Amino acid sequence: MTVCFVRGESGADTALRLDPQRPDFNMTTDFQHLATRQSALSVTQLAEQQAKLSGPVGLFAKLCRQLRSQGRQAPLLEEVTRLEGRKRQWLAERAVQFALGLHGRRSEAENPFKGLVREDLCCIVFDEPSPHTLVERYAASEALRAQDSEYFVKLIATTRNTVERRIVFHGLLEHFDRLLPIEKSIYPLNYRAVQQAYLDHEEALYGALIKQQPLGTLLERHTPEWLLDNLSSFELSIDQACG
Numbered sequence: 001m002t003v004c005f006v007r008g009e010s011g012a013d014t015a016l017r018l019d020p021q022r023p024d025f026n027m028t029t030d031f032q033h034l035a036t037r038q039s040a041l042s043v044t045q046l047a048e049q050q051a052k053l054s055g056p057v058g059l060f061a062k063l064c065r066q067l068r069s070q071g072r073q074a075p076l077l078e079e080v081t082r083l084e085g086r087k088r089q090w091l092a093e094r095a096v097q098f099a100l101g102l103h104g105r106r107s108e109a110e111n112p113f114k115g116l117v118r119e120d121l122c123c124i125v126f127d128e129p130s131p132h133t134l135v136e137r138y139a140a141s142e143a144l145r146a147q148d149s150e151y152f153v154k155l156i157a158t159t160r161n162t163v164e165r166r167i168v169f170h171g172l173l174e175h176f177d178r179l180l181p182i183e184k185s186i187y188p189l190n191y192r193a194v195q196q197a198y199l200d201h202e203e204a205l206y207g208a209l210i211k212q213q214p215l216g217t218l219l220e221r222h223t224p225e226w227l228l229d230n231l232s233s234f235e236l237s238i239d240q241a242c243g
Contacts, residue, residue, distance in 0.1 A: 031119040031180075034127050038181035046185035053126070053137075060138050064103060071105040072096070079133050088131070095139040102142065113143040121147070122180050151175065151216060157224035164228060166209040169199035174215055 038046060054060045059076075066074035080092045094112035101108040113121060113136075124132050124140035132140070155171040158164065172195045176184070188194075203209065209231075211218075218227060 030123050030127065034123060035180055038126075041181070043185050043189075046182045050182050050185055054141060059134060060141060063099070063134055063138055067099055067103045067105060071100060076134055080135060083133070092133050092136055095133070095136040098139050098142075099135050111139055111143050111146075113140045114146075116140075116143065118144065118147060118178060122183075126180055126182055148175070151219065154219045154224050155215070158228055160224075162228060164206075164231065166199060166202045166206065167215065167227065167231070169195055169202060170209060170211060171215045171219075173199065 041049075052058050063074065063076045066076055077096060080089075080096060083089045083092055091112055094109070097106065097109040098111045100106045113124065116124075121140045121144040124130060125137050125144060130137075151171075152175075155168050158167040158171075173192065176187070176192055176195070184191075
């Protein structure tokens with residue numbers, strides 16, 4: 001038995017794409033270039049970079065400690081005051097207000113990077129030569145963490161009260177394949193092979209699940225319950241539901 005998810009028409013929301021004020025800036029291209037540069041590094045080098053940025057004693061952790069103890073006077077926020085251009089200052093200030101609110105130093109504020117696609121967030125967080133300040137990179141990392149958490153919650157929900165596991169293993173592989181090399185550096189070396197083996201086992205039992213649309217896109221549009229219902233009943237395809 002084969003289950004096929006059919007791709008529906010979708011329009012990209014260009015309003016959610018970041019404009020760091022240079023005419024040749026293209027997030028998709030920059031993401032590919034960033035991935036290529038990181039691929040030239042060893043796993044050890046990548047893990048060291050990751051730890052330096054977001055590890056227990058990394059820059060993000062240091063920023064959080066300063067925010068909790070010193071608030072707006074945190075030394076790592078000083079670079080924000082040196083920014084030029086009203087748009088750059090405005091975006092960085094929104095990131096500052098979000099970070100201060102997150103650590104109880106002011107009322108909560110919305111993350112200015114909420115809603116950006118994953119690749120855009122990765123370019124902000126992990127590309128050191130980018131024009132973004134540390135607090136902006138931190139805010140983007142929080143948006144990335146929240147986005148991933150929401151995805152995994154929905155993915156795990158497809159395993160409740162059912163023997164269906166193909167969706168979750170497809171989803172884990174899809175997510176892993178979207179990661180930058182620096183993100184993959186903290187995973188076990190055989191992570192992908194193990195998840196693929198689990199998927200192969202499930203598909204040997206229940207048939208192949210052929211998806212012509214990313215699970216992330218499906219889970220943005222539909223609930224996990226909807227996905228399971230349509231997976232088991234074959235009564236409705238994705239393009240019919242979106243039409």
